[in-house]
Amino acid sequence: MEPEPLTATLTATLTAWAAWVGVVVAASALVISVLAWRAAHRSAKAAERAVHQQQTPxxxxxxxxxxxxxxxxxxxxxxxxxxxxxxxxxxxxxxxxxxxxxxxxxxxxxxxxxxxxxxxxxxxxxxxxxxxxxxxxxxxxxxxxxxxxxxxxxxxxxxxxxxxxxxxxxxxxxxxxxxxxx
Structure with a gap:
């Protein structure tokens, strides 16, 4: 038995939207992880500079x-x-x-x-x-x-x-x- 055309179209549309939502969530996660890495890198550099300054002869x-x-x-x-x-x-x-x-x-x-x-x-x-x-x-x-x-x-x-x-x-x-x- 074949699915009804409306149900097949609705299923295809929902599947496409779900794929786009997955892409947006993945891209957002990537952006957030890059920003977190930059913040951690800046924080590590600032800590390194502070230690260097504390050790100034x-x-x-x-x-x-x-x-x-x-x-x-x-x-x-x-x-x-x-x-x-x-x-x-x-x-x-x-x-x-x-x-x-x-x-x-x-x-x-x-x-x-x-x-x-x-x-x-x-x-x-x-x-x-x-x-x-x-x-x-x-x-x-x-x-x-x-x-x-x-x-x-x-x-x-x-x-x-x-x-x-x-x-x-x-x-x-x-x-x-x-x-x-x-």
Whole structure:
């Protein structure tokens, strides 16, 4: 016995509509899952950035006169929170430069940058509380500001930070105050 034409048409129509509803539900589920993945990915990136920021190394730096101010030493101490594999210290102010004990006039690219790396035994380049020291001098006769800025490029594995550190310039590197007549 053959189904009635109206019932066959109604069944075919309902079957087609059911197929379209299934496609819409599947597409909606796909869109929702993509949006959920994006939200989870953004959240993971934000958490990763927060952890990276919490682990930013902190430094204490000081320029100290040596031998009555005849020469000066820049001391940079790692205060934490982790040991470093690698440290590069750039002097951002051009009035202060690194100098070598052997050569009072370093090459321009060497005058602003010093580096501490992992040693041959794979010990960290700088442990918490360690201090590295370099000889520094005024590029001209004096450093005119009260402070200079250092950029400490610190690395642990593949992670890298670039905190800025301000250092007070000792009076022995600054120009003498001139008397003014009023």
């Amino acid at each position: 902190t430094f204490t730096a000081e320029i100290e006169p040596v031998n009555g101010g005849k020469w000066h030493r820049l001391a940079v101490r790692l205060d934490g929170p982790n040991d470093l594999d690698d440290l590069t210290v750039d002097i951002l102010d051009k009035e202060l430069i690194y100098v070598s004990d052997r050569n009072r006039e370093p090459q321009p690219e060497e005058a602003q940058r010093r580096h501490v790396a992992t040693d041959d035994d794979n010990r960290p380049g700088l442990a918490i509380g360690d201090t590295v020291m370099w000889r520094v001098a005024a590029a001209g006769k004096h450093v005119h500001g009260d402070q200079v800025t250092l950029r400490c490029i610190a690395k642990v594995g593949k992670a890298e930070w670039k905190p800025l550190v301000s250092v007070e310039v000792p009076r022995s590197l600054r120009p003498k105050a001139q008397a003014r007549w009023v």
